Amino acid sequence: MELLETDLRDLGHVRAPEGFAERVLAAVGIAPWVNDSYAEVATSLGVVHVAWNTAGISAVRRAGGAREFERWFASRLGRPVRREAVPPERLARQVVGAIAGHDRRLRFDMSALRVFEQDVLRKTAEIPRGEVRSYAWVAREIGRPRAVRAVGTALANNPIPFLIPCHRVVRSDGALGQYSGGGPEVKRAILRHEGLDPGWLEILAGNGARFVGSRTTRVFCLPTCAHARRIKASNRVYLRSEHEAQGAGFRPCTRCRPIAG
Amino acid sequence: MAADRDEELTRALAVDLVRGFEAMVYAYQHRLYAFALSMSGEPMDAEEIAQDTFMRAHVALARYPGQRIVALKLSAWLHQIALNVFRNRARKRKLRVVPLDPDAPVADSAAGPERQALSRAALRELANLVSGLPEHQRAAVVLRCVQGMTYAEVADLLGQPEGTIKASVHRGLQTLKRRAGWLSEVS
Numbered sequence: 001m002e003l004l005e006t007d008l009r010d011l012g013h014v015r016a017p018e019g020f021a022e023r024v025l026a027a028v029g030i031a032p033w034v035n036d037s038y039a040e041v042a043t044s045l046g047v048v049h050v051a052w053n054t055a056g057i058s059a060v061r062r063a064g065g066a067r068e069f070e071r072w073f074a075s076r077l078g079r080p081v082r083r084e085a086v087p088p089e090r091l092a093r094q095v096v097g098a099i100a101g102h103d104r105r106l107r108f109d110m111s112a113l114r115v116f117e118q119d120v121l122r123k124t125a126e127i128p129r130g131e132v133r134s135y136a137w138v139a140r141e142i143g144r145p146r147a148v149r150a151v152g153t154a155l156a157n158n159p160i161p162f163l164i165p166c167h168r169v170v171r172s173d174g175a176l177g178q179y180s181g182g183g184p185e186v187k188r189a190i191l192r193h194e195g196l197d198p199g200w201l202e203i204l205a206g207n208g209a210r211f212v213g214s215r216t217t218r219v220f221c222l223p224t225c226a227h228a229r230r231i232k233a234s235n236r237v238y239l240r241s242e243h244e245a246q247g248a249g250f251r252p253c254t255r256c257r258p259i260a261g
Numbered sequence: 262m263a264a265d266r267d268e269e270l271t272r273a274l275a276v277d278l279v280r281g282f283e284a285m286v287y288a289y290q291h292r293l294y295a296f297a298l299s300m301s302g303e304p305m306d307a308e309e310i311a312q313d314t315f316m317r318a319h320v321a322l323a324r325y326p327g328q329r330i331v332a333l334k335l336s337a338w339l340h341q342i343a344l345n346v347f348r349n350r351a352r353k354r355k356l357r358v359v360p361l362d363p364d365a366p367v368a369d370s371a372a373g374p375e376r377q378a379l380s381r382a383a384l385r386e387l388a389n390l391v392s393g394l395p396e397h398q399r400a401a402v403v404l405r406c407v408q409g410m411t412y413a414e415v416a417d418l419l420g421q422p423e424g425t426i427k428a429s430v431h432r433g434l435q436t437l438k439r440r441a442g443w444l445s446e447v448s
Contacts, residue, residue: 004438008406010379011387016294017308021286024312028319030279078287115265 022080034080038069039087043099045162045190050095051081052088056107057095059159062182076159077112099162101129101194106163113159116144120154127168130195131224131256134172141257156180167191174205196224209238211258213250220245225256267335275327282322285335286315292336292408293343299403300347302392304385310350314343337418340408344400344418351396390440398433405430 025031036058038051049069051059059073059081066083073081087095098104108125110118119142127133135155139148155166161181167190171177176198179187188198204210204223212228213220215235221228239245242259245252252259270288274281293314298307318339322330379387391399391407397419404415405426412430416423 004434004441005406007379007383007387008391008402009409011299011384011391012292012295012407012409014291014295014298014384014388016290016311017304020294020308020311021290024286024290024315025283027312028282028316030283074287078284 034082036081037084038081039084041087041092041095043096045099052091053109055109058109060162108160117154120151121164124166124169125164127165132168132170135169136172138169174202208240211239211245213237213239218250219253220250220258221253222256222258225253227253227255271331271333271335274322275330278322282319289339296343296408298388299391299407302389310346313346317342341418390437394433398429401426401429402433
């Protein structure tokens, strides 16, 4: 019975034939409203497809076939996208700059996403380059501490990878976790590209060291926090838990807010 | 489909019928197609039923005042229209058999569960099997098990007590299980 019910649910995930929505809209006299355009942009991570509209960047994806991108866009965001030969110069400059690590303020259009997904992505966009946070940290920061798995799902479905740095969210045990932009190896490569050593994170986690504290300031941080990296080796203390840290009289860093994850 | 998504859609429809309708078609095309396919068992019929459903919805929405649109329970309303379209057609004509490419995958892995989705041929066979159920059982099984509605929602939509729906779903699943077993033995 259970197998049958799973099969029936599969039947519910059947997709309408290609072009069905467009045929329906044509039948009632509605011309498709194409708001988003996309083009290829060459970045330091390779060539990507970037889609944009008047509100901001709506999607990014590693360049494969044009058709593949259009299909993916329609199924992820529920609307069509039009191909352009070249991207607007300013947009291309911003995207290249952002991926190369220059501080660029980008505008994103997340209007097709659920509120929860938007919260997760906005929070993720705050994680500085060269640092990582855990899924649990993101969940806690957006006020949904129990929704750790849902955070993982939202990030796995991030339509704007690379620019909204979902690669900077990793598992609490030091493992990198999944990556929507092309699997764990790509995630590792991007983090390394940003100046982080993923192997070091695994070693720390393997030893149970979750936080780094300073003997002089009595502040404890997440290991990749810029403040933590400034602590001299002789003053550096590795802490295994929030309990241990606070028991030893350390207070949490206000920059990385470590007890969120 | 999430209730907040429906609320956004009905609000959009009330403000701008054209753009709201477009968003609604993109949001519901797969869901209504899946419903029509499970009810009719035939891809060609499914597409026509789903398209008719949207066209009727369009006519109705154009007549409704904004307040009425905002108050719609969109998912139930669209399924209700689809069910009526299906019933009218079933009364009028016999089902056609249409050959189909047996290898092309039909379920979207991004939308579905992680395990391997059924092949197009297997889904087709399953839809056929479901469409062979007596109509009252079929509607209950499809709305509950394929479309994932709650018993309360199904009861509301079909205008029957929840207990009756539960019994129909139970009996429908029993029949399907029996016939599915018989099918796999034969093949």
